Amino acid sequence: SQQGEEDPQALSIQEGENATMNCSYKTSINNLQWYRQNSGRGLVHLILIRSNEREKHSGRLRVTLDTSKKSSSLLITASRAADTASYFCATDAAGAQKLVFGQGTRLTINP
Amino acid sequence: EAQVTQNPRYLITVTGKKLTVTCSQNMNHEYMSWYRQDPGLGLRQIYYSMNVEVTDKGDVPEGYKVSRKEKRNFPLILESPSPNQTSLYFCASSLEGRQPQHFGDGTRLSIL
Numbered sequence: 001s002q003q004g005e006e007d008p009q010a011l012s013i014q015e016g017e018n019a020t021m022n023c024s025y026k027t028s029i030n031n032l033q034w035y036r037q038n039s040g041r042g043l044v045h046l047i048l049i050r051s052n053e054r055e056k057h058s059g060r061l062r063v064t065l066d067t068s069k070k071s072s073s074l075l076i077t078a079s080r081a082a083d084t085a086s087y088f089c090a091t092d093a094a095g096a097q098k099l100v101f102g103q104g105t106r107l108t109i110n111p
Numbered sequence: 112e113a114q115v116t117q118n119p120r121y122l123i124t125v126t127g128k129k130l131t132v133t134c135s136q137n138m139n140h141e142y143m144s145w146y147r148q149d150p151g152l153g154l155r156q157i158y159y160s161m162n163v164e165v166t167d168k169g170d171v172p173e174g175y176k177v178s179r180k181e182k183r184n185f186p187l188i189l190e191s192p193s194p195n196q197t198s199l200y201f202c203a204s205s206l207e208g209r210q211p212q213h214f215g216d217g218t219r220l221s222i223l
Contacts, residue, residue, distance in 0.1 A: 030209060042115070042201055042214030043154075088154065097161060097208030098144070098169070103153035 004032075004089040004102035012108040019076045021105040023089030024069075030092050032065055033099065034074050037086045046074075046087075079109045113138050117202050117215035124192060125223050132187045132218050134202035142205045143185040144169070144212070145177065147198040154201070160185055161208065192222045 007022045023032070031050045035043040049056045049065045049072065056063045062075040076083055086106045090099040115136045124130055136143065144159040146169075156169030160179040174196055176188040185204075189196060199219050203212040 033211060040217070042216045043203075043212075044214070045211040048211055092209035097142070098156060098159060099209065099212065100156075101146075101154040103151070 004091050006089055006102045006105045008105060010106045013079060015079060015081055015109050015111050017079055019079050019107055021074045021087050023072045023102055025091045027093050032072050033090045034063060035088045081109050081111055084109045115202055115204055115213050115215040117218050119218060121219050123221040126193055127191050130189050130192060132200060134185045134215060135183050136204040138204060140204035140206055142208050144203045145187045146201045149198050194222050197222045
């Protein structure tokens with residue numbers, strides 16, 4: 001069952017620009033997480049935002065959460081070539097001891 | 112170093128030949144999980160385990176078995192692999208199911 005859906009599916013920008021990815025989900029959640037996956041590698045956890053939080057920062061990452069709209073966004077500022085990867089949101093459906101991942105946004109940073 | 116280790120990383124095999132993909136974590140995590148990743152379908156959970164001797168089905172368990180005899184190990188068993196199980200498989204662990212998960216580097220299986 002698909003809980004989170006990312007938008008856009010693919011994004012290509014120039015180095016130095018900001019990248020914004022969105023995630024929508026269907027049911028109430030306790031937390032929402034963002035992960036990065038470099039080509040052919042495992043996912044790496046980036047940031048977790050709880051349902052009672054609206055915004056969270058970590059370095060060049062900024063995550064927002066709007067529970068009324070059931071959506072989240074991940075902003076990467078001042079992008080670098082090394083940010084080229086796929087980005088996934090994951091949600092925990094309330095009451096479930098598991099995460100459900102979206103299909104991801106493939107981000108390409110052009111030098 | 113905290114890590115989740117999967118073996119093998121790559122395997123090409125034939126239909127019906129039983130195989131096991133091993134997964135081991137060194138973080139003393141209670142929760143472990145297996146996912147498969149397919150183009151256009153994202154990451155789907157196969158099985159998970161909340162503790163030793165406790166396992167449960169995920170979203171796509173058909174054709175797979177797991178066991179959790181020790182906290183650190185969570186092998187994935189394909190008793191009679193079929194071509195539709197050709198995929199990229201990931202093992203992950205965490206303190207509990209809703210917490211950030213640590214992923215292995217993946218196992219790419221090709222079933223001919």
